[in-house]
Amino acid sequence: MDQLAHTVRGVDHIAYPTFDPAATVTFYRDVLGFPVVHSICAAGWGPEKHPDFIHFFFDIGNDDRLAFFYYFGLQPFEGGPQGDSYSRFTEDVPVFFIRSRHLAIHVDSEEDLLEYRRRLDGSQWPVEMQIQHETIESIYTHDPNGYMIEITRALRPVTPQEDLDANLTIDALVDVVSGPDPSMAALLARKAELIVERAAAWQQEQEQDVTEVAAR
């Protein structure tokens, strides 16, 4: 397969609705210290009935932005006791599923992570969890709109073999979900076949690259 040119440059913005812009500004600007960098005051327009709205943006670092829409006069929609301002869920929906969609913002160091923890813990939205995952450490809270926000740091740099492993996992996953009975057992069996097919050759390529660089 030819490699497609990869020219995108990260997140321009992600946008969420809010019914509480005052608390949203308090949380992101005044507690976390994310500057307001852009906003649009727009009159309702177009063929459908559209409320007047404010679209406002916070700088989340790296020139990436988190944006909100506030619609004048709009009331929250029904849907159940769980969830956030965008999605409401009935009681039977498990929390792991609801939490699966979240925004994770990167910091470079433990010191920075703990500084954001300090800011949140001094606010109405204290850190709910601090977790060391496989290779990252994260803090979590929910913003005033119920959106789960993660702030995370790398515990170490990602190694080249983890990129190989990720690609073997995904190729195995695509194969397994095309089959009759997707499961972790089926995935690990298929992935073992891919490891046998490709991992030794990958290692040789890596060593060749190192030798070529050293010879320059």
Add this chain to the structure above:
Amino acid sequence: MTTLFVLDVPENRPIAAVAAQDPAVTVGRVGPYYRIDSDAPIVIDRRATGCRHAVWYSSVAGLVGSRITQWDKDAMRVESR
């Protein structure tokens, strides 16, 4: 034969090392993966590895003709199918 693959990254190295303490187990390499083989079931004690849970529950990369019959906070047991 019982065979599992574990990716060689710093967090996983104790898993291969603890597995290798069993005289029935051989630990080889396939590229950047440890290949852990035994004619008997392979049992790895989590506390002996010092792995925290997130590492422990994501440490298996592949299984050849084998199945996991225990994978909890105490141990992992892998047996031939």
